[in-house]
Amino acid sequence: MRILSLGFTRGVIAQIIGSALGTALIVAIRAILGMPNNDLRDIEPAAVFGGFVGGIAFMLGVGSMDDWIKWMRGIATPEYHGPDPNKPRWQRYFDVDYDHKVIGVQYGVTSVLLFLLAGTFALIFRTELAAAGMQFLSPDLYNTLMGLHGIVMIAAILTGVGAMSNYLVPLMIGANDMAFPRLNAFAFWVNVPGALLVVSSLFLGGFDTGWTGYPPLSARAPLGMQMFFIGVYLVGLSSILGSLNIIVTVLKMRAPGMTMFRMPIFVWAAFATSLIGLTATQMIGLSFLMVLIQRVFGMGFFDPTKGGNVVLFQHLFWFYSHPAVYVFILPGLGIVSELLPVFARKPLFGYKWIAMSSLAIALVGFFVWAHHMFTAGMEEYLRVPFMYATLLVAVPTGVKFFSWVGTLWQGKIITPTPMLFTLGAIVVFLFGGLTGPPNGTVATDLHLHDTYWIVGHFHNTMFGGFVYPFFAAIYYWFPKITGKRMNETLGKLHFWLMTPSFWAVTWVQMFIGLRGMRRRIADYDPTQGFEPAQLLITIAAFLIALSVLIFLINLVRTMRSSERVTDNVWNSRSPEWQLPSPAPDHNYADRPFVVVGEPYDYGLPGSTYVAMQTGTASARAE
């Protein structure tokens, strides 16, 4: 049976069986000890144990730990596992495969699927919100869908970041793969049981806390809350391990001549991102684990009746979750820096400053977390240094914007679809960035916190910092990945439909937020006059969905077409474009390169960035 031979299928079956067995084991032990097993509250410890066992079972079932288990048994494994010649090529993407390009595509497809899922949740509750009064959702279901929208979008972004980093970094630095290919595969696959657990919360009572999971509310939420916690734990593990891989790869595996300041700029972005992902992510794991343990064992970290403190959770949680937003946007901003020179035919303005600005954002980003807590009840004076640090992040961010303008200025600009999304990313992220300082300033934040202004702000930063660059990257590197090029007309239609619709959503959100529209509410008072605005937002959201549908149609049509595109389509100086398309297995094994010049010397005739070592025509710019 073809389906059963897929790693993915084996993993899912293993997870189901593992969860059931794990749950049953604890239920049995409880029964033997005379403890009750009557309702969901009683079964919760068993279900939590089952959740973890199921996750581990998935990873064993899909085959992501096979080589390591062999090593533990003292058995050597080959360095590279090529595609199985007995299986059709497409099966690679459903199995454990160690090729970073395959893993990059796996991440990318997972990201798009999660994006569609989270978007669907949004469309459902946006429909409910279009008119005042509860039309078809219950408040509990609304809260769950809204919380799922948040966390599944975050998972979509993390896997999208994983797609871009894993596919591009080795190709850009001249490596044939990542430093730890097996770890790479593991880090991808662990997202699948994580996502399954998160979505399973929908069928186990849901959760009413939003993705931020604040106790005490999360300590008394239904069982779905625990599935959410375990699922996020696994997704976070992916982030940590993927970041570790990127850091080692970038530091240790660059081609000869590629000093740090001669890397493509996206590699700097991925590197800075990975510094955050490696370290800060532990804090969301810890904070969620502590709520989980409070629920299962009664340990009252965040229970004031047991000496606990609810504000502590927020400190631990936001210590990750603020730097996390820089994980979400730094790669996308790196894509912007990467693509502008190609389409303006000019050097990247201030390359070194842009590279350093990514590191600066990552560093300063660690010191601002409590700006999410200005009204939370922490020490009043403490809010001031966090305000200073928060506004400080604007400085390296501004360096990027000004450098992008400097790159465009006096260029020779063309605007195919990837460039449209790149330019769109800049403008949308600009809105996001400009609406940040009022939130970072404590006094104004007292009014803005927990309103639709915040919702508008972060949707702008997320779309500008991730969604648009991700689309730009897909349209741009599609020929490199598949040897086919996506349709320009549909691409432009996608952009020109998505962009004004998106602004209709977020500008209106910010406007009504200022006027009193709170966030995370299933219903609103019609006397506040928000109904027309809510209807408009809902319609615009559906238009965004339509534009995504156009993108998907483009994707499917392109994959089905037989037109091949094999050359340096965008006339880029970057090393991966000096390879044939689709990129060959083993990347540069047959044609390594040496770096002989600067990456972005467009406009300097005769300048070369990389010299391939096989005697074929050197790579150069026009």
Place this chain on the structure above:
Amino acid sequence: MDHPRRILIVSSHPLFRDGLKSLLHKRDGARVEIVGTARNTDEAIAALKTHAPDLVIVDHDDTSINRDEFLARFIEDQQPMRVVLVSLKETGPVVVYDRRTMAGARIEDWLNDLEIPQPKNALNESRRGSMKHFIAVAILVVIVAVLVNAGLEALGLMPVQASAQAVPIDNLFGMHVKVIAFLFALIVVFMVYSLVVFRRKAGDTGDGAHFEGHTGLEIAWTILPLATVLYFSYLGAGALAETMRADPQAMEVKVIGTQWTWRFEYPEGNVSSNTLYLPKDKQVLLKLSSTDVIHSFWVPEFRVKQDALPGDNMVKDLRVTATKTGEYKVRCAELCGQLHATMESPVVVMEANEFAAWLDKEAKSIPTDPVERGRRWATQFGCAACHSVDGKAGIGPSWKGVYGREEELTTGQKVKVDDAYIKESIRTPAAKLVKGFTTPMPVLTLSDAQIADLIEYLKTLK
């Protein structure tokens, strides 16, 4: 000079070729050697290889030779060579360009083998042209910034300003809007201008100007934003201090958030209310707390917001000085579960004397006898809807003889209806349900004192 410079002449016009050849021989004699001539691009490229000249002279005015294509193919090879474009129509210094770096040198210097100067920063060369662009953009930025700011202000972004604390907040927000308008204009105008003016023209296959950066600009656009954010932080700290300015005469009101309603307790005379009454122009110190999860107190017209936390030592302060009479709403601003969306209470701001009168009336209307007070609370909180006093069963157990009675719970456990059980049943209605009754009580925001009064009343129901 060690050897004569080998020269290739490229032109389709015989007069240009031969004329230049004899001119060079006459002028430079032994220093130059004409190694060949070419009539078109392909011949010229071939001649590069066969003759390997030091210098190629290309006829600038010859339209049959595609200069761009020639130059593009000229720089393919690494063998040192230079090219110069000579025109019979235009005048100016004669500059030869190096094939590999396109660095320029005056022909006299090259012939005399002097030091070749470094390529100048292309920014200087195009500076005169770009000045007019900068001026145009600067004007547009100012116009757009002013228009955007004016437009945003005209929209009336903030709700009615109804508290003293709102004033510094709105002022600061207005300053933010100005900076937002300026920066938006700055970036977007530059971008749109570039997209229009610096768009690649049809057929142009060349690259843009090669400038990699400008340290002065980088420093400027690091220092200026740094100064701006530091200044705004300073302003922000000042505005925050103003919103927190304490009036020692402030009246304290306890605000208790419970899933999913608010209760307000005034210190005088045990007055408790589900509507927040406030005097105009008098600072009120709200003492926020929660009985269960995190809630948040917010009236948009007052601007300031503060979370209400559970825990005995987690009472938080929020100072509000209402400045406009009227009716407002306080709505919970921190997701607190199922009915977070509808957790709201009315806020009524009255003239100070009216408020004093209200408070007085409320305090006086409370009986001094705890039993009477208990009966009042029972009426006020609608207990009779489910609990009879005459023994008849209803949605809830009858109160006749309830105090001290032993009841069996739905779990089979037996419990005595004492003070602790009554209090627990009110605070967590679903915890211990009496057998035979399946509907838990709604959450009721009685204070501890009110529960004590209610118990006294229950004791009298035999």
Place this chain on the structure above:
Amino acid sequence: MAAQALSAADYARKLANNRLGLWLFILSDGFMFAGLLVTRFYLLGEHRPHVDQTVGIIVTAVLLVSSFFMNRAEVMIAHGDRRGFLFATFMTMFLGIVFMAGVVGVEWQLAPFKPDTGADGAVFFMMTGMHAFHVLTGVMFLAVVFINGLRGHYSAERHYAVEACANYWHFVDIVWQFFYPALYLIGTVAGS
């Protein structure tokens, strides 16, 4: 293990990558333990839980001695002394198990509070529990190294698994050197 099949140059490159990778992993794990320390000071402040000092000093000493043996194991295999390496590895494992027995088996039973009675219990059991879990995984790592060592998989030139195990073990020990003062030494015992 996989190491044997590689050329010397390839092995050297992989070794460098593996070393950096392990340090990064340890850095990441360190953040988690730092979060636990923050929790301890946030919830308990100047107080410390009332725990048995004798047991505390004994288990701390046991863990430190185990690190000594771990280091001996690594040095001995680097010198090709297989028997010494095996003995030292076994001692490390044994002492690690003694540590866990001391903490989970003795200290946890002796504690005058339960995990769910208050902040003391929550903090103490969480910190020692997470640490003990890492000791457990360290012991499992040691077991794998011991068995593969018995089979002769490690040589003086190629024994990265031993080095990695040792670094991990030392990390777990260092974490305890921070947890021990935080739980046993710093602050005053709260009144009952």
